[in-house]
Amino acid sequence: MPENNNPNVLVDAVIKFDINKIRAFLRLHVNDNGKPLDINMIQELVQQAGIIYGLDKNVIDDIVNHPLFDKDIEIARGKEPINGEDGKIQYLITHNSFIPKVLPDGRVDYQDLGIVRNVKKGDVLAKILSPTEGINGIDVLGKEIIAKNGRQIIPPLGKNVSLNGNTIVSEVDGQPALVNDKINVYPVFEVKGDIDYSIGNIDFIGSIHVHGNINMGFKIKAKGDVIVEGIMDSSILICEGNVIIKKGIQGEGKGLVKCSGDLTTKYIENSDIEVGGSIYCEAILYSKVMCDGGIYMKGKRGVIINSTIKVKNEVIANNIGSPMYTPTEIEVGFDPEIKTKIMNIKNQIDHLKKELLKLNKIISYFRQLDVNSIDINRKAIYEKSLLTQQNIEQQLIDLNETLQKLNNEMDVFEKANIKVNGILYQGVKITIGNSTMYTHQEYHHVILREEKGQIIFMPI
Numbered sequence: 001m002p003e004n005n006n007p008n009v010l011v012d013a014v015i016k017f018d019i020n021k022i023r024a025f026l027r028l029h030v031n032d033n034g035k036p037l038d039i040n041m042i043q044e045l046v047q048q049a050g051i052i053y054g055l056d057k058n059v060i061d062d063i064v065n066h067p068l069f070d071k072d073i074e075i076a077r078g079k080e081p082i083n084g085e086d087g088k089i090q091y092l093i094t095h096n097s098f099i100p101k102v103l104p105d106g107r108v109d110y111q112d113l114g115i116v117r118n119v120k121k122g123d124v125l126a127k128i129l130s131p132t133e134g135i136n137g138i139d140v141l142g143k144e145i146i147a148k149n150g151r152q153i154i155p156p157l158g159k160n161v162s163l164n165g166n167t168i169v170s171e172v173d174g175q176p177a178l179v180n181d182k183i184n185v186y187p188v189f190e191v192k193g194d195i196d197y198s199i200g201n202i203d204f205i206g207s208i209h210v211h212g213n214i215n216m217g218f219k220i221k222a223k224g225d226v227i228v229e230g231i232m233d234s235s236i237l238i239c240e241g242n243v244i245i246k247k248g249i250q251g252e253g254k255g256l257v258k259c260s261g262d263l264t265t266k267y268i269e270n271s272d273i274e275v276g277g278s279i280y281c282e283a284i285l286y287s288k289v290m291c292d293g294g295i296y297m298k299g300k301r302g303v304i305i306n307s308t309i310k311v312k313n314e315v316i317a318n319n320i321g322s323p324m325y326t327p328t329e330i331e332v333g334f335d336p337e338i339k340t341k342i343m344n345i346k347n348q349i350d351h352l353k354k355e356l357l358k359l360n361k362i363i364s365y366f367r368q369l370d371v372n373s374i375d376i377n378r379k380a381i382y383e384k385s386l387l388t389q390q391n392i393e394q395q396l397i398d399l400n401e402t403l404q405k406l407n408n409e410m411d412v413f414e415k416a417n418i419k420v421n422g423i424l425y426q427g428v429k430i431t432i433g434n435s436t437m438y439t440h441q442e443y444h445h446v447i448l449r450e451e452k453g454q455i456i457f458m459p460i
Helices: 039-049 058-066 336-368 376-409
Strands: 012-017 023-030 073-075 088-091 124-129 162-166 165-169 175-179 183-188 188-191 203-204 206-209 220-223 226-228 236-239 244-246 249-259 263-265 267-275 279-281 283-285 288-291 295-297 304-305 309-313 314-320 328-334 417-424 427-432 435-438 443-451 454-459
Touching: 012 039, 023 039, 023 058, 039 058, 058 073, 088 328, 124 183, 162 183, 188 203, 203 206, 206 220, 244 249, 263 267, 267 279, 283 295, 295 304, 304 328, 309 314, 314 328, 328 417, 336 376, 417 427, 427 443, 435 454
Parallel strands: 188 206, 203 220, 206 226, 220 236, 226 244, 236 249, 244 263, 249 267, 263 279, 267 283, 267 288, 279 295, 283 304, 288 309, 295 314, 304 314, 309 328, 314 417, 328 427
Antiparallel strands: 012 023, 023 073, 088 124, 124 165, 162 165, 175 183, 417 443, 427 435, 443 454
16 A cells, blocks of 8 residues: 555554564554554553564654555664574594596596695694574563584594694595594505406405406505505405595496495496495496485496486486397485395295295194194194294294385485486386386487476476
């Protein structure tokens, strides 16, 4: 309603507050049975409402001289509380993933990953920034609003590091690694050439740096990172840190890499891969890959062909599948480790149910007989069957409880998607969350997501 300049207008007036009483509003409504609009009328209303802080007298004067009706007008504003900031970690070491650089011509430089990082005993790796105290506010009624103080951060202490005041320092000479959000320092075991019969298998408490290749048939275990300047050929590599294999992984069906951190390599072929972080490479061929992070295909190729990929977050590639319709499966949105456990438990349940069915038939047969009249051997079979039946029934109860717990943990990652910068070929099995489909044509430059139980395609 437009302004009304009649000073003798009769009105109803009401004061309203926001939810925290930080702001107060006056609303006017024309009413012939109301009161004359003047400064005294508003001041009396303000006093009745209990407003004693943050009152804007200029606004009140303006309302009296130029009233607006049926509109909330702010007449008082308190002071918002300012919550304190939580404690933080200021890292003094590089802790980003070893993401290979894509050169202007599309090639990927696996030689410049910035992976040589060493610290000395006593070096400061990070500083702990203390939380700040909150600043209390006040509402328009004059009541103090208590602000929250920032929370202390738990120091991310891993192996071979300690807390010294507000700093995290290394206890040994070695290589720092951020694994599972904790700072670790591992001593480094260097292999100047290849891992072959002159070196043998390696099981080391720290990080391993191989300046050559890992030859066929060897097993490498490390508590820290593993860096290989050459290739890994049909071997087993297990570590609790990050893995960098500059020239690629070729497994011939016998290769296995398991790591808690990220995996960076040129290509993965005929291998089993289980990664707790993310994967950065140019090609995945004829392999099985499980990954808790994302898969990021770099370079001109950036292909996934004839492989089974299970990833929690996302897959970004140039091409998925091939013109020959080679079987390729991509699954995103679930924790692959939990999903594998669920599948194993379901298989156990199915097996036990079949065994229970056989036992029930045996028990039913004996119950049709006079148990007291059967011979000792057959009676022993009957009693053993009853005991086994009870055992299996209890196993089924336990397994179903575990299955229920795992299903509750099986949350779909909301941002799970598959991005194809080039071609998504025909014949690829796509699973996102609970939805599955097969591609029956080629798709170009698309992003796939799950919405309302369906996989949708969006152009890039």
